[in-house]
Amino acid sequence: xxxxxxxxxxxxxxxxxxxxxxxxxxxxxxxxxxxxxxxxxxxxxxxxxxxxxxxxxxxxxxxxxxxxxxxxxxxxxxxxxxxxxxxxxxxxxxxxxxxxxxxxxxxxxxxxxxxxxxxxxxxxxxxxxxxxxxxxxxxxxxxxxxxxxxxxxxx
Amino acid sequence: xxxxxxxxxxxxxxxxxxxxxxxxxxxxxxxxxxxxxxxxxxxxxxxxxxxxxxxxxxxxxxxxxxxxxxxxxxxxxxxxxxxxxxxxxxxxxxxxxxxxxxxxxxxxxxxxxxxxxxxxxxxxxxxxxxxxxxxxxxxxxxxxxxxxx
Numbered sequence: 001x002x003x004x005x006x007x008x009x010x011x012x013x014x015x016x017x018x019x020x021x022x023x024x025x026x027x028x029x030x031x032x033x034x035x036x037x038x039x040x041x042x043x044x045x046x047x048x049x050x051x052x053x054x055x056x057x058x059x060x061x062x063x064x065x066x067x068x069x070x071x072x073x074x075x076x077x078x079x080x081x082x083x084x085x086x087x088x089x090x091x092x093x094x095x096x097x098x099x100x101x102x103x104x105x106x107x108x109x110x111x112x113x114x115x116x117x118x119x120x121x122x123x124x125x126x127x128x129x130x131x132x133x134x135x136x137x138x139x140x141x142x143x144x145x146x147x148x149x150x151x152x153x154x155x
Numbered sequence: 156x157x158x159x160x161x162x163x164x165x166x167x168x169x170x171x172x173x174x175x176x177x178x179x180x181x182x183x184x185x186x187x188x189x190x191x192x193x194x195x196x197x198x199x200x201x202x203x204x205x206x207x208x209x210x211x212x213x214x215x216x217x218x219x220x221x222x223x224x225x226x227x228x229x230x231x232x233x234x235x236x237x238x239x240x241x242x243x244x245x246x247x248x249x250x251x252x253x254x255x256x257x258x259x260x261x262x263x264x265x266x267x268x269x270x271x272x273x274x275x276x277x278x279x280x281x282x283x284x285x286x287x288x289x290x291x292x293x294x295x296x297x298x299x300x301x302x303x304x
Contacts, residue, residue, distance in 0.1 A: 009287065014280040016295065046264065048256050055256045084252055092267045096301045097251035122205035131202065
């Protein structure tokens, strides 16, 4: 076939590695990571957690403030279940989209339940004698992340 | 006898004008010029400041999103991928991190970001092969859909 502008696709030619070799390489990597987790060779873990309709990047001894009410008393221990990503210095576990509950455990404690500083909402239209002022104080909750644990149950 | 209207020597006078004025001036104390002292100028500036802050609270969300996108674009270009390729391939591999998270990871966890870029690049290549191959399901490993039931 003659070589024109449309005879080959506009992206560069792609060659993927052999599936057998690749499966071997993947098995090696998984085994190494399993060993590291089992022997506890990781330092500080961080996790990306989906909580209160937001995603937070979280480590141990971390403070988090949510802009809404949580139905738990101060001092209650909470487990956050929707974990998207867990990482250490040498490896990361990426969830598609979530990681299993038997794999990661993120614990937090409710510390404080307050109300935000008074924010002022004002609407004003000039020359029409229209102004409305509203002071909004939304409830806030402060949580402290106690621990992030991973368990050697990979694959 | 019952008096039906108040007598003329009873006057209704405004006695807390000072405090009403101070309520407005307290929000203007850090302004520049006479509008931090004089009520007539201050009331105008304070109204504009409140209205601007109300509108800015809505714009802040848009602004932050464009900031995150710019940062993700810069970080993914360092790894040889453009932003649309990176984000679309990450979504196709069922990784649902939002832009705020990816931007934070790009700043504070460079190794994790590099692995995400590699994942997106590999999914992109499998997509190219699938586009040429016309198979039923993509042959590649990272394009397999994970089913949660």
